[in-house]
Amino acid sequence: MKKVYILTAIMATLFSCGTQKNASTVAPIAGKKIVYNDLFTGKTMRFDFHHAGNSTTEQYFFDRVIREGMWAGSEVSLINPFDYGEQHFRIVDVATGEVIYKNNYCTLFNEWQTTPEATTSERSFPESVIFPEPKSNYTIEFYARNKVTKEWEKRYSQTVNVADYNIVPGKTPYESVDIHIGGNIANSLDIVLLPDGFTADEKYKFLASCHMWSDALFKYAPFTQNKHRINIRAVWAPSNEKGISKPGTGKWVDNLLGTRFFTFNSERYQMTEEFQKVRDVAACAPYESIFILTNTNKYGGGGIYNFYGLGSAGETGKTGEVYVHEFGHSLMGLGDEYIEKGNTVSALYPEGKEPWEANLTRFVDFNGKWEKKIEEGTPIPTVAEKGTTEKDWKIGAYEGGAYLEKGIYRGWPECMMKALTEFCPVCQEAIIKYLDYICK
Numbered sequence: 336m337k338k339v340y341i342l343t344a345i346m347a348t349l350f351s352c353g354t355q356k357n358a359s360t361v362a363p364i365a366g367k368k369i370v371y372n373d374l375f376t377g378k379t380m381r382f383d384f385h386h387a388g389n390s391t392t393e394q395y396f397f398d399r400v401i402r403e404g405m406w407a408g409s410e411v412s413l414i415n416p417f418d419y420g421e422q423h424f425r426i427v428d429v430a431t432g433e434v435i436y437k438n439n440y441c442t443l444f445n446e447w448q449t450t451p452e453a454t455t456s457e458r459s460f461p462e463s464v465i466f467p468e469p470k471s472n473y474t475i476e477f478y479a480r481n482k483v484t485k486e487w488e489k490r491y492s493q494t495v496n497v498a499d500y501n502i503v504p505g506k507t508p509y510e511s512v513d514i515h516i517g518g519n520i521a522n523s524l525d526i527v528l529l530p531d532g533f534t535a536d537e538k539y540k541f542l543a544s545c546h547m548w549s550d551a552l553f554k555y556a557p558f559t560q561n562k563h564r565i566n567i568r569a570v571w572a573p574s575n576e577k578g579i580s581k582p583g584t585g586k587w588v589d590n591l592l593g594t595r596f597f598t599f600n601s602e603r604y605q606m607t608e609e610f611q612k613v614r615d616v617a618a619c620a621p622y623e624s625i626f627i628l629t630n631t632n633k634y635g636g637g638g639i640y641n642f643y644g645l646g647s648a649g650e651t652g653k654t655g656e657v658y659v660h661e662f663g664h665s666l667m668g669l670g671d672e673y674i675e676k677g678n679t680v681s682a683l684y685p686e687g688k689e690p691w692e693a694n695l696t697r698f699v700d701f702n703g704k705w706e707k708k709i710e711e712g713t714p715i716p717t718v719a720e721k722g723t724t725e726k727d728w729k730i731g732a733y734e735g736g737a738y739l740e741k742g743i744y745r746g747w748p749e750c751m752m753k754a755l756t757e758f759c760p761v762c763q764e765a766i767i768k769y770l771d772y773i774c775k
């Protein structure tokens with residue numbers, strides 16, 4: 336499922352700054368060793384805020400800070416080295432000025448900014464990030480990419496006093512159920528599966544869907560070979576009503592997480608605009624990555640990098656493949672490799688700018704992607720001759736991807752991120768690198 340591709344012809348202009356008046360290019364992070372036990376308490380902190388603006392402006396508004404359960408992320412990999420996403424945030428120790436944590440992500444607000452609505456109106460979306468709780472006072476800094484140059488710019492910062500009595504204690508009212516436990520929490524990828532639109536009598540239907548999700552994931556390389564460092568837990572949180580809203584057909588459902596089809600007027604695109612509720616439920620299990628299963632048989636889904644993924648729990652014919660495809664987006668921001676015929680312009684992938692996704696290139700900055708895997712003499716663009724199959728293909732630069740026909744390239748003719756087949760060798764390698772980082 337596409338992340339969003341309703342309007343690709345809007346030429347985004349330079350973002351103006353929100354609460355941060357003077358955007359500046361990002362300072363590099365010093366390479367000092369960060370000793371987890373010296374700097375962090377072992378708990379998770381959650382910073383809730385609202386991200387508002389229109390297609391060319393953005394502002395951040397603080398909501399609250401919540402102290403949640405144990406930190407489920409790595410105690411070693413604390414500075415995300417992958418230049419993925421449209422956003423990143425940093426935690427800076429006030430006393431030393433050192434960056435002690437950094438993570439990258441994308442949001443629904445980022446996507447909304449590329450819709451027609453954003454050219455004529457202002458909107459606000461709830462957002463939230465989590466990080467290991469620092470022992471000492473810290474500043475949280477938010478960065479976004481400039482829409483034209485794609486360079487990082489600081490947008491907002493706020494200092495948090497760790498002794499502030501306004502820090503809200505987190506609640507864990509829902510039951511957590513183990514679906515697959517591969518390793519210990521600190522050295523594994525911890526995925527949490529959340530239900531939406533399942534009523535109190537449908538617990539076992541939801542848990543059966545969770546096992547189906549787990550089986551689907553482990554069917555595909557490289558997840559098959561990495562089962563031992565992936566944990567999957569479910570949180571059982573029932574809704575008042577069954578199903579998911581379908582605003583385009585006039586159907587609204589009182590479900591817990593507010594999931595719906597017709598996101599940004601795209602019928603199959605399922606999302607929720609209530610991300611903080613999603614975090615509330617996810618907090619009932621140790622987690623790094625969120626996936627929501629919606630109680631519907633209607634085909635659809637969505638996935639946003641380090642935000643959440645979402646898919647229909649019912650049998651839609653391609654249920655398992657859709658799960659894994661959306662998880663490719665939400666885990667590490669893999670880009671869609673498919674083409675929309677006749678599509679030549681994209682605000683998401685402007686000409687002359689290298690996509691940050693690991694599996695797409697415009698040859699502006701190909702370094703560190705799959706350039707070393709292309710054998711000498713391979714024609715660029717590479718073409719898979721008609722009638723050939725996987726055993727005849729080689730890694731190259733096949734033209735088309737990210738909904739565009741021309742000017743953007745992928746490494747292999749077919750992929751889970753293109754046609755719901757196996758992950759291509761380029762995606763597989765990128766996933767392994769990402770797991771190596773998370774599972775340290």
Ligand SMILES: [Zn+2]
Pocket residue numbers: 672694747749750751752758759760761762763
């Ligand atoms: Zn791929």
